[in-house]
Amino acid sequence: MAVSADDLDAALSSVVASLRPAVGLDWSVPAGSLEWDCWHTAEHVGDCLMSFAGQLVARPEKRFVRFMAAADKDASPAEVLEFAEAGGRILAATVRTTGPGVRAYHPTGRADPEGFAAMGCVEALLHGDDIAQGLGLALDPPRDVCARLLARLFPDAARDLADVDPWTALRWSTGRLALPGRPRLTEWSWRAAPLGE
Structure with missing residues (x-):
C-alpha cells in the first residue's frame, strides 16, 4: 500500500475542490x-x-533546508489557495523524480520520497479540513488515500482502527477528534522513516 505522488495529487484536488467555492x-x-x-x-x-x-x-x-515560502501579504483567498496547491504540486513533481533510495531529514525520522508524499498528503488534508470547518464546509477526501496514509505514517492506528472509516481514523491519529472508547489525542507523531528502517 505505497503512498505515491498520485495520492498527493488526489489529496490536493480534493482540498482545492472543497475550498474553491x-x-x-x-x-x-x-x-x-x-x-x-x-x-x-x-x-x-x-x-x-x-x-x-x-x-x-x-x-x-540533520536539519531542515533554511528557507521559508510565503504568500504575498495581499493575496486573496483564491490566491493563497493557489499558493497551497502550487506547493503540493511542486512536492508531487519532486517525489516523481526522486529515487526511492533517497533519504532526507525530518524530526520523526529520515524520510524517503514516499514518506514526504504521505506527510504532504496529511498536511494538505488535515489543514484543508481545518480551513473547511472554519468556513462552514466539509472535506470528503478519497478513502483509499487515507487508508494508505494510515498504513504508512500511523501503522499501529491502521491496525488498531481497521474497522473505522480511514478518514475518521486519520483525524483521530492527528488529534482532531475523539472516537468511542478513545479520547482525543493531545500529542501525536507520525513515522516519517520507511517502515522497517
Missing part, C-alpha cells in the same frame, strides 16, 4: 480549532509542502 468568504476566521486563521493555514500548507520538496532536493541529514 469559498474563496469569496472571509478567510480571516479561525481554521477549525487552530489558532491560525484560514488564510494563514493555507499559507502554511504551501510553505510546508515546498519545504518537503526542498528536503528531497537538498537531502540534508
Whole structure:
C-alpha cells in the first residue's frame, strides 16, 4: 500500500475542490480549532509542502533546508489557495523524480520520497479540513488515500482502527477528534522513516 505522488495529487484536488467555492468568504476566521486563521493555514500548507520538496532536493541529514515560502501579504483567498496547491504540486513533481533510495531529514525520522508524499498528503488534508470547518464546509477526501496514509505514517492506528472509516481514523491519529472508547489525542507523531528502517 505505497503512498505515491498520485495520492498527493488526489489529496490536493480534493482540498482545492472543497475550498474553491469559498474563496469569496472571509478567510480571516479561525481554521477549525487552530489558532491560525484560514488564510494563514493555507499559507502554511504551501510553505510546508515546498519545504518537503526542498528536503528531497537538498537531502540534508540533520536539519531542515533554511528557507521559508510565503504568500504575498495581499493575496486573496483564491490566491493563497493557489499558493497551497502550487506547493503540493511542486512536492508531487519532486517525489516523481526522486529515487526511492533517497533519504532526507525530518524530526520523526529520515524520510524517503514516499514518506514526504504521505506527510504532504496529511498536511494538505488535515489543514484543508481545518480551513473547511472554519468556513462552514466539509472535506470528503478519497478513502483509499487515507487508508494508505494510515498504513504508512500511523501503522499501529491502521491496525488498531481497521474497522473505522480511514478518514475518521486519520483525524483521530492527528488529534482532531475523539472516537468511542478513545479520547482525543493531545500529542501525536507520525513515522516519517520507511517502515522497517
